[in-house]
Each structure stands twice: as structure tokens, then as C-alpha cells.
Amino acid sequence: MLSPTPRPHLIVIGNGMAGCRAVEEILERDASRFRITIFGAEPRVNYNRIMLSPLLAGEKSFEDIIINGQEWYDDHGINLVAGDPVVAIDRASKTVTSRSGRVESYDKLILATGSDPFIIPVPGNDLQGVISFRDMDDVGSMLRAASGGGDAVVIGGGLLGLEAAHGLSLRGMKVTVIHLMNTLMERQLDEAAGWLLKTELEKRGQQILTTADTAEIYGEGKVEGVRLKDGREIPASIVVMAVGIRPNVKLARDAGLAIGRGIHVDDHLVTSDADILSVGECVEHSGQVYGLVAPIWDMCRSLADGLVAEPSGYTGSVTSTKLKVSGIDVFSAGDFSGGDGCEDIVMRDASRGVYKRVIVKEDKVVGAVLYGDTADGNWYFDLLKKQEDVSEIRDALIFGQAFASGGGAGASPFDAVAAMADEAEICGCNGVSKGKVVACIKGGAHDLDAVRSGCKASASCGQCTGLVENLLALTLGDEFAGERQVKPMCKCTSFTHEDVRKAIVEKELKSIPAVMQAQHWTTPDGCASCRPALNYYLLCAWPGEAVDDQQSRFTNERMHANIQKDGTYSVVPRMWGGVTTPNELRAIADAADKYGARMVKVTGGQRLDLFGIKKEDLPAIWADLNAAGMVSGHAYGKALRTVKTCVGSEWCRFGTQDSTGLGIKTEQMTWGSWMPHKFKIAVSGCPRNCAEATIKDFGVICVDSGYELLVGGNGGIHLRGTDLLCKVATEEEALLYCAAFIQLYREEARYLDRTAPWIERVGMDYVKSRIVEDAEGRKALAERFAYSQSIYQIDPWAKRAAGEDAKLHQHLAEVRPFAGVAA
Amino acid sequence: MNGEWLDIGPLDQLPAMGARTLPVRGGDEIAIFRTANGQVYALVNKCPHKQGPLSQGIVHDTSVTCPLHNWRISLVSGKALGEDEGCVPTIPVKVDGGRMFLKRDAVMASVREAA
Ligand code: SRM
Ligand SMILES: Cc1cc2nc3c(=O)[nH]c(=O)nc-3n(C[C@H](O)[C@H](O)[C@H](O)COP(=O)(O)OP(=O)(O)OC[C@H]3O[C@@H](n4cnc5c(N)ncnc54)[C@H](O)[C@@H]3O)c2cc1C
Ligand code: SF4
Ligand code: FES
Numbered sequence: 048m049l050s051p052t053p054r055p056h057l058i059v060i061g062n063g064m065a066g067c068r069a070v071e072e073i074l075e076r077d078a079s080r081f082r083i084t085i086f087g088a089e090p091r092v093n094y095n096r097i098m099l100s101p102l103l104a105g106e107k108s109f110e111d112i113i114i115n116g117q118e119w120y121d122d123h124g125i126n127l128v129a130g131d132p133v134v135a136i137d138r139a140s141k142t143v144t145s146r147s148g149r150v151e152s153y154d155k156l157i158l159a160t161g162s163d164p165f166i167i168p169v170p171g172n173d174l175q176g177v178i179s180f181r182d183m184d185d186v187g188s189m190l191r192a193a194s195g196g197g198d199a200v201v202i203g204g205g206l207l208g209l210e211a212a213h214g215l216s217l218r219g220m221k222v223t224v225i226h227l228m229n230t231l232m233e234r235q236l237d238e239a240a241g242w243l244l245k246t247e248l249e250k251r252g253q254q255i256l257t258t259a260d261t262a263e264i265y266g267e268g269k270v271e272g273v274r275l276k277d278g279r280e281i282p283a284s285i286v287v288m289a290v291g292i293r294p295n296v297k298l299a300r301d302a303g304l305a306i307g308r309g310i311h312v313d314d315h316l317v318t319s320d321a322d323i324l325s326v327g328e329c330v331e332h333s334g335q336v337y338g339l340v341a342p343i344w345d346m347c348r349s350l351a352d353g354l355v356a357e358p359s360g361y362t363g364s365v366t367s368t369k370l371k372v373s374g375i376d377v378f379s380a381g382d383f384s385g386g387d388g389c390e391d392i393v394m395r396d397a398s399r400g401v402y403k404r405v406i407v408k409e410d411k412v413v414g415a416v417l418y419g420d421t422a423d424g425n426w427y428f429d430l431l432k433k434q435e436d437v438s439e440i441r442d443a444l445i446f447g448q449a450f451a452s453g454g455g456a457g458a459s460p461f462d463a464v465a466a467m468a469d470e471a472e473i474c475g476c477n478g479v480s481k482g483k484v485v486a487c488i489k490g491g492a493h494d495l496d497a498v499r500s501g502c503k504a505s506a507s508c509g510q511c512t513g514l515v516e517n518l519l520a521l522t523l524g525d526e527f528a529g530e531r532q533v534k535p536m537c538k539c540t541s542f543t544h545e546d547v548r549k550a551i552v553e554k555e556l557k558s559i560p561a562v563m564q565a566q567h568w569t570t571p572d573g574c575a576s577c578r579p580a581l582n583y584y585l586l587c588a589w590p591g592e593a594v595d596d597q598q599s600r601f602t603n604e605r606m607h608a609n610i611q612k613d614g615t616y617s618v619v620p621r622m623w624g625g626v627t628t629p630n631e632l633r634a635i636a637d638a639a640d641k642y643g644a645r646m647v648k649v650t651g652g653q654r655l656d657l658f659g660i661k662k663e664d665l666p667a668i669w670a671d672l673n674a675a676g677m678v679s680g681h682a683y684g685k686a687l688r689t690v691k692t693c694v695g696s697e698w699c700r701f702g703t704q705d706s707t708g709l710g711i712k713t714e715q716m717t718w719g720s721w722m723p724h725k726f727k728i729a730v731s732g733c734p735r736n737c738a739e740a741t742i743k744d745f746g747v748i749c750v751d752s753g754y755e756l757l758v759g760g761n762g763g764i765h766l767r768g769t770d771l772l773c774k775v776a777t778e779e780e781a782l783l784y785c786a787a788f789i790q791l792y793r794e795e796a797r798y799l800d801r802t803a804p805w806i807e808r809v810g811m812d813y814v815k816s817r818i819v820e821d822a823e824g825r826k827a828l829a830e831r832f833a834y835s836q837s838i839y840q841i842d843p844w845a846k847r848a849a850g851e852d853a854k855l856h857q858h859l860a861e862v863r864p865f866a867g868v869a870a
Numbered sequence: 871m872n873g874e875w876l877d878i879g880p881l882d883q884l885p886a887m888g889a890r891t892l893p894v895r896g897g898d899e900i901a902i903f904r905t906a907n908g909q910v911y912a913l914v915n916k917c918p919h920k921q922g923p924l925s926q927g928i929v930h931d932t933s934v935t936c937p938l939h940n941w942r943i944s945l946v947s948g949k950a951l952g953e954d955e956g957c958v959p960t961i962p963v964k965v966d967g968g969r970m971f972l973k974r975d976a977v978m979a980s981v982r983e984a985a
Binding site: 228258383386598602605612859862 | 891923926928930938
């Protein structure tokens with residue numbers, strides 16, 4: 048085998064994926080050019096690192112994952128120095144020195160040292176039992192730990208961390224994944240797919256903690272658990288650190304080669320020294336470093352071309368990712384961050400647990416995220432890499448390759464639908480064929496809603512809405528108006544507010560991503576119109592269970608104050624029933640002085656408003672007002688605003704009942720509750736109606752014989768007087784009917800509908816049937832309201848004043864240009 | 871830290887789908903946003919419509935809806951989206967080692983103009 052003439056000596060440092068692949072590529076082009084020595088830090092032959100995950104999971108053995116066994120080295124006369132890492136390179140004498148003291152001189156040198164796992168700098172990160180996930184030895188340590196069962200913590204919810212977690216949990220450990228970001232694999236997946244993944248992993252028994260930041264790893268001599276910054280403690284006998292990797296550039300740096308994040312290489316993988324090349328995860332090419340094997344294969348080809356054949360030149364790689372967890376199909380490629388000119392095409396199929404999103408820019412696919420059904424991943428990836436023009440198949444793109452090319456040359460969705468056989472199923476949920484839908488349309492169903500009620504197609508999950516609409520257009524031609532009678536919530540979904548509210552209750556959906564998945568949102572994370580609505584619907588349906596999403600609230604509700612045109616805020620403390628005391632007035636006056644309120648105004652809601660308060664000062668002014676016994680007036684919220692009262696029988700010569708007292712009781716019962724829109728109440732002591740109860744959402748007019756209850760008034764843009772709900776005899780009844788009415792409105796009105804338009808839509812008869820005629824139902828509504836209030840009737844100011852969400856009020860940092868620092 | 875980029879603090883100080891502010895003495899305040907996917911963007915904190923504080927808007931996808939009159943502004947280009955027209959300056963951001971950095975000359979742009 049060996050040729051007698053002395054050949055140049057090629058030394059490869061790193062017996063991993065890149066190093067050995069580079070050698071294979073060189074041998075393929077010219078088997079006899081070099082005498083080859085490979086140094087490997089690991090005491091074993093070349094194996095497939097990406098298969099460490101199935102190895103850990105018990106799906107493969109080490110023999111299965113060897114790429115090149117000892118005979119490969121022998122056959123090619125390669126000298127493998129395994130278990131003896133190189134510790135220095137001397138570029139002047141062109142030699143390398145290994146840890147055991149071995150010195151070898153080279154003509155050409157390839158650095159393929161890969162990456163080092165990144166270890167987060169927290170106390171306890173060096174305890175026994177803290178393991179990274181990079182090589183065979185790490186897998187050995189994990190398997191030893193797992194053999195005793197017990198608890199494991201994996202820090203990092205990326206590809207590597209989740210594969211480690213999967214493996215350990217298959218090996219019988221109870222696994223908790225701690226992830227800093229709010230979605231898993233956030234660099235590969237968008238929020239929607241990340242949420243699906245999380246839900247699936249939780250179903251499999253893993254505990255997934257997102258937005259969880261590790262404070263320390265504790266234990267006496269060895270790991271006993273992890274403490275998070277929020278104080279939570281998770282017991283564990285091992286901690287797997289999988290938060291990321293850093294290119295291993297130590298040798299290169301010591302040898303004085305040019306480095307950035309990785310070792311700088313040109314298009315032929317040559318470093319700043321013409322005799323030293325570098326390849327794999329340790330390199331930086333055109334500003335990019337890679338952590339996947341596909342780019343490495345590309346690099347190795349270019350390296351070999353440049354070194355022993357026709358230089359071809361490496362031009363960078365586009366990557367795609369798959370998660371290797373059995374039974375969970377996840378695919379992502381390209382750029383899914385969106386941005387200008389990018390168009391998202393989203394398809395969700397809740398019954399199959401599928402989420403697909405393809406991002407198109409200037410008629411080209413630039414990214415794709417697939418969950419649940421990844422069959423078309425490679426097709427999208429191919430379109431992306433080839434930068435193919437997809438304008439022709441744009442409308443059918445999301446349905447996948449088979450569908451998009453099924454319609455023949457034109458491949459418009461109409462063609463595709465037209466080409467379908469009559470027996471072909473359109474609606475999977477209700478098993479409706481194309482023939483049946485067409486018959487239904489021909490039978491007189493000329494819009495989507497008519498089809499939905501006529502033959503049930505698209506009446507359940509709604510995923511086939513597009514197909515049904517195409518069939519309508521195809522069957523009716525110009526007669527098809529296209530427009531639906533019922534308006535969907537917003538452009539992100541084809542469902543109405545009512546559809547969505549119903550689904551939240553029936554399908555027990557308890558988070559925004561859950562609703563978006565189940566109801567086939569066509570955008571990745573909704574819009575400024577649907578997010579606040581969904582947040583409210585969830586809080587209303589699942590009090591205490593749904594988590595309030597601050598980022599889905601308008602600024603006023605997030606800041607608990609009203610934003611002004613100059614970006615400052617106004618602050619309105621509650622003044623029960625419009626009644627105040629000298630002490631409260633003094634505290635308000637002091638606060639106005641202390642925080643420089645530029646105006647103090649009596650509002651139309653019978654209380655005082657302090658204008659011009661700075662965002663940073665809000666917690667402090669609230670603390671001062673709290674100290675004087677005042678709470679938030681919710682002047683900013685889709686919530687109970689004010690209860691206006693008049694002086695009533697206490698003082699007024701016409702007063703029939705204690706309207707002030709009833710107003711205060713009503714306000715104390717209802718304050719703090721979130722509503723579809725703002726809600727205003729007034730109680731007048733007689734029909735002269737000084738509190739303007741006849742233009743309130745709920746009004747009371749006291750009369751000698753009791754209380755007239757009025758609903759649906761609005762003094763706003765469209766003036767509407769109230770309708771009489773009924774008359775009751777006692778204060779207790781007035782309060783009960785008020786609670787029941789509010790709850791009915793809370794449960795059934797569309798977000799951003801005041802009571803007036805809601806009643807216009809459902810009719811007073813309906814409202815009376817629920818509140819007046821149905822005594823049981825009335826009681827149940829009032830009880831649900833009381834339960835919700837037991838959770839939400841809290842002063843948000845007090846929580847903020849005590850330090851909650853302090854970040855919302857503080858600047859991140861300040862730039863002082865001339866000092867030149869950011870503090 | 872080299873002079874080209876300003877270190878403005880750790881990434882975990884920025885809530886996902888939220889924003890925080892960075893006042894610049896003698897210049898325009900900057901709003902730093904983080905999207906659901908974890909990308910970080912920075913804009914001058916002034917809506918092109920009537921100077922609304924964009925940092926207080928709702929962040930969705932790669933845009934923010936202004937809290938004052940609901941204009942939608944691209945976090946990537948600073949341009950108003952949809953029917954509306956207008957543009958607010960963007961500031962290049964990079965995230966490295968869990969910290970956020972802003973391009974110094976873009977941060978200082980408004981200061982120099984004023985000076
Ligand atoms: C402060 C106050 C005016 C005043 O100086 O008196 C006021 C101020 C605002 N009103 Fe009002 N309304 C105020 C009493 C009213 C009243 C009178 C009342 O409540 O008896 C009405 C008519 C009655 C009604 O609501 O039916 C009223 C009908 C509106 C409307 C129209 C609502 C509608 O259904 O058409 C809006 C617009 C909206 O909510 O979308 C509005 C919106 C606003 C906003 C929130 C505008 C905004 O979005 O920024 C103003 C906030 C100013 C601020 O920063 O504080 N305000 N607003 C009053 C605060 C009352 C309180 O103590 O909480
Ligand atoms: C568990 C796991 C799962 C993965 N799954 C996937 C996947 O599904 N898809 C994908 O594309 N990628 C995956 N990857 C990433 C992929 O394995 C790497 O991108 C690839 O291995 C990088 O190849 P490399 O040769 O640059 O580095 P490595 O394969 O790490 O090889 C570098 C070698 O150099 C040795 N070395 C370092 N310094 C010295 C020295 N001074 N002297 C001698 N030897 C030295 C190291 O010991 C190591 O053996 C996975 C990685 C891991 C750890
Ligand atoms: S009437 Fe118009 S201007 Fe006056 S406070 Fe109400 S919303 Fe503002
Ligand atoms: S100031 Fe932003 S929309 Fe008007």
C-alpha cells in the first residue's frame with residue numbers, strides 16, 4: 048500500500064465528523080497524495096456524533112454508530128493517534144506536540160477540533176453530576192446516572208437538550224427541562240410550534256419550565272438540585288448542561304491564527320496560514336459558524352477540491368433542522384423571523400396536531416416551520432435552496448408537494464379542486480365528499496354559512512374552509528359573492544368571536560397558543576386585535592386557571608394607567624360612589640405635588656384624575672395613594688369603571704332610597720372585574736336621575752316601592768338610552784341582578800362591544816329570559832361572577848407598588864453620550 | 871467591548887413579546903423589542919404618526935402596534951405597514967453571549983443632529 052517515495056505529511060487534529068470526512072474526500076480525489084496522521088482527543092475511532100441521541104435513548108449501540116472502524120485507518124495507511132490530544136502547534140517549525148509529548152512535523156495541517164459545550168457561569172457548575180452532552184464519555188456518565196433512576200434536570204430546551212431529556216426519560220429518569228426563553232427551540236421554531244412541542248413533551252411526562260433562569264446548582268460535593276432565580280428548587284441527581292456550544296479555537300488562538308467567533312477560513316477552508324486548513328464547527332466562514340453536519344459536508348468537499356483537485360470554493364450553507372425524538376415530527380429551515388415583504392402562509396389542523404408555516408418573500412420560499420407533518424419538509428427546503436419562483440403554486444403551496452403539483456401546469460387552487468374526484472373527501476371532521484358539497488351548493492347554499500348548515504362541511508374545525516370557498520366559486524361562478532355574512536374575529540382566523548368563545552369552553556382551551564392551534568389561526572402569533580380578545584376570553588372562561596398574558600394587553604391595562612398623547616400617564620384612584628374624605632383629598636393633593644401632576648381634573652365619572660405622571664413614577668405614586676387607603680380606579684381598563692351616584696335619601700328632599708349607599712355597595716361588589724369593554728354603573732335616588740343612570744351599562748333608578756333596573760345605556764359615540772330590565776323590591780335583589788347581568792355580558796358579548804351594541808344584537812327579550820325569568824340561571828350567573836371576583840378583585844396598583852413587574856416601569860439602561868457609557 | 875457596539879445589558883431583562891426603553895441624553899429615546907421568537911430589534915421610540923411611544927405597543931410577529939392610534943410599525947425596517955406611511959429610524963442590534971449590543975453611531979445619530 049505505502050509508496051516508497053516520501054509523500055508530504057498531512058496532520059489532522061480532530062478525529063470527529065469533519066476531520067474524518069475531510070480525509071475521506073481527500074482520499075477519494077487522490078488516495079496517494081499524503082501520508083496522513085489523525086490526532087483524536089477521544090480514545091476511540093470515528094463515530095457519528097449525531098447518533099449519540101439514539102444511543103442514549105437505547106435505540107442504537109456504539110457499534111451501530113461507528114462511521115470508520117480501525118480497518119479504514121489501516122487500509123489507507125492512516126496513523127490514528129487516539130486519546131492523545133494535540134496541545135500546541137509551532138508554525139515556525141511546522142510541528143505539533145501532543146499531550147504525551149509526541150512531536151510530529153507537518154506539510155499541511157487541518158484543524159477540525161469541533162466545539163466545546165458552553166457551561167453557564169453559575170455556582171455549582173463544577174459539582175460532580177454536572178454533565179454536558181457532546182461525546183461518548185458524556186453518554187456513559189448519563190447512562191450510569193440513569194441506571195439508578197431518580198431525577199434529572201436538563202438545562203437548555205434546544206435540539207440537544209430535548210434529545211438528552213428524551214433519552215433520559217426513556218431510560219427511566221424523571222426529567223425536568225429548564226429553558227431560559229419562553230418557547231422551546233426558539234431558534235428553530237416559532238411560538239406556535241414551540242408550544243405544540245412543549246405540550247407533547249409534557250404529555251410524555253417531562254416537566255418543561257420555560258422562561259426559567261438558573262441561579263445555582265446546589266449540593267454537597269455532588270449535585271442535589273437546581274435553584275432558579277425565582278426561588279424554585281428542582282431536585283436532581285444529574286444536571287445535563289445543553290445550553291449551546293462554542294467553537295474550539297484554543298489551539299488556533301495560541302498559534303496566532305486569525306480568529307473571530309471561530310477560526311477564520313477563506314472559501315477553500317484555508318486559515319490565515321497557507322499551510323493550515325480548518326473545517327467543521329470550529330471555523331467561521333463569511334461571518335457564519337455552523338452547528339450542524341450538512342454544512343460540514345459542503346465544507347469538506349470544498350476543502351478537498353482546493354487541496355488536491357480543482358478549487359471549487361465554499362459559499363456558505365442554508366440549514367434545516369429535525370428533532371430526533373421518536374414520534375415527534377419537527378422540521379424547520381431558513382429564516383422564519385418574518386419582516387418586511389415576508390408573507391406567512393399558515394395551516395393548522397388541530398385534529399391531527401399539525402402546524403405548518405411557510406414564509407414567502409418576493410415569490411420565493413425563505414423559511415418553513417413544520418410540526419406534526421414534516422413530509423414536505425424536504426420539498427420546501429429544496430424550493431428554498433434553489434430559490435425557485437413559487438408564484439404559480441403560491442395558493443396551493445401550504446398543502447404540500449402532492450397537492451401543489453396535482454393540479455397540473457396551472458396548479459391554481461381552483462384547478463386542484465376541480466381535478467378532485469366527486470368522492471374525494473373535503474371535510475375530514477364530518478366526512479363530507481366533494482360531490483356532497485357541490486350538491487349542497489347547487490341545492491341553494493350560496494355562501495359558506497349556508498354550506499356549513501346544509502351539509503356540515505367546514506362546520507367543525509374549519510380547516511377546509513378554503514376548499515369549500517373554492518368549490519363555491521367554482522360551482523357558482525360570478526354568482527358567488529365571496530363575502531361571508533358573519534364576520535370573523537380578525538384576519539387571523541375564519542371563526543367568529545362566538546365560535547372561538549364556544550371552542551374555548553368546549554375544548555377546554557386554556558392558553559392563547561392552544562386557541563390558535565385549535566382554531567386554525569393563519570398567523571403565527573396573532574395580531575393586536577385578536578390577542579387582547581383571546582386573553583380576555585380565557586380569563587373569563589377559566590378564572591384562576593388561565594394565565595393573564597401581559598403582552599396581549601393594551602398598554603393602559605399593562606401599565607394600569609391611561610397613556611396620554613405625550614407618552615406620560617394619568618392616574619385615577621377609585622372614589623367609591625363619588626364620595627371622598629378630607630384625608631383622601633389631602634393624599635391626592637400631596638401626590639399631585641410630589642409627582643408633578645400638571646393638571647388635576649374632576650372627571651365625568653365623579654372622581655379625580657392626575658395628569659402627566661411619568662411611567663417610572665407610577666409604582667411610587669400608587670404606593671402613596673395605597674397608603675391613604677385608595678385603590679386603582681381602573682379608568683384605563685376594559686373593566687368596571689365608575690359607579691356614579693347622587694346624594695339620595697340621605698340629604699336630598701326628593702330622595703326615595705339610599706342611592707349613594709347602594710352605589711358604593713355596587714362598586715365594592717364589581718370593581719376589579721375584567722369585561723369585554725368598559726362598564727359603567729349609576730344609581731339615581733329618584734326619577735330626576737341626577738346620576739344619569741339612563742345612559743349607563745347598568746343603571747338603577749330608585750323609586751318609593753323599590754328599584755328600577757336599567758341596562759344597555761351608552762352616552763358615547765352612539766347615544767342610547769337604557770332599556771328597563773325589571774323592577775325589584777330590595778337592595779339585595781338589585782345587587783344580585785346586577786351581578787348576573789354583568790356575568791352574562793362577560794360570558795357572551797364580543798370583546799370591545801359595550802352592552803348597548805350587544806343588547807341590540809341579542810335583543811332585550813333574550814336578556815330578560817336569562818336574568819328575569821330564569822331564577823336558577825340568574826343565581827348561577829351571579830355565583831360565577833362572585834367566583835371570578837374572588838380571584839380578580841385585587842388592586843393591581845398594590846402589587847406593582849410592592850415591586851411586581853418592576854421592569855415594565857424602568858428603563859433598561861441610559862446612554863450618556865459624552866461619558867460614553869451605558870449604565 | 872469594542873467601541874462600535876454599546877453593551878446595553880443582559881437579554882433576560884427584555885420580556886418576550888415586549889419592549890423596554892433606553893433614554894439617550896440629548897437625543898431620542900430608543901425602544902428595544904423582543905419578538906415571540908426571541909429576535910431583538912431597536913427603534914427610535916417615536917411613532918411616525920404622532921410620536922406615540924412604540925415601546926408601549928403590542929408586539930406581534932415582527933411588528934408593533936402603536937398604543938396611540940394603532941399604526942402598525944415594522945420592527946425590521948421601521949416603516950409603517952398597511953395603508954399608513956411613515957418611517958422611524960432603526961438601530962442595529964446584536965446579541966452575543968446573552969447580552970444585547972446596539973450600534974453606537976445609530977444610537978448617537980439624534981445626538982449629533984442636535985449638537
Ligand atoms: C377622564 C374622562 C373625561 C373627563 O375628564 O371627565 C374620560 C377620558 C377618556 N375617555 Fe371617556 N372619559 C370620561 C368619562 C366618559 C363618559 C362619562 C361617564 O362615564 O359618565 C363617557 C360617556 C358615557 C359612556 O361611556 O357611555 C365617555 C365616553 C367615552 C368613549 C365612548 C364610549 C362609547 O361607548 O362610545 C370613549 C372611547 C372608547 O372607550 O373607545 C372614551 C375614551 C376616553 C379615553 C380613555 C380616551 C383614550 O382612549 O385615551 C380618555 C382617557 C383620558 C385619560 O387619559 O384619562 N370615553 N367617557 C372621564 C373619566 C371618567 C372616569 O372617572 O373614569
Ligand atoms: C448529541 C448530539 C446530537 C446531534 N444531532 C445532530 C443532528 O441531528 N443533525 C446535525 O446536523 N447535527 C447534529 N449534531 C451536531 C453535529 O454532531 C456536529 O455539528 C458535528 O459533529 C461537528 O463536527 P466537527 O468535526 O466539527 O466536531 P466533532 O464531531 O465534535 O469533532 C471534533 C473532534 O475533535 C476532537 N478534538 C478537539 N480538540 C482536539 C485536540 N486538541 N486534539 C485532538 N483532538 C481534538 C474532539 O475530541 C472531537 O472528537 C449533534 C451533536 C450532538 C452532540
Ligand atoms: S371626549 Fe374625547 S377628548 Fe375628551 S377625554 Fe373623552 S376621548 Fe378625550
Ligand atoms: S402616534 Fe402612533 S399611531 Fe398615532
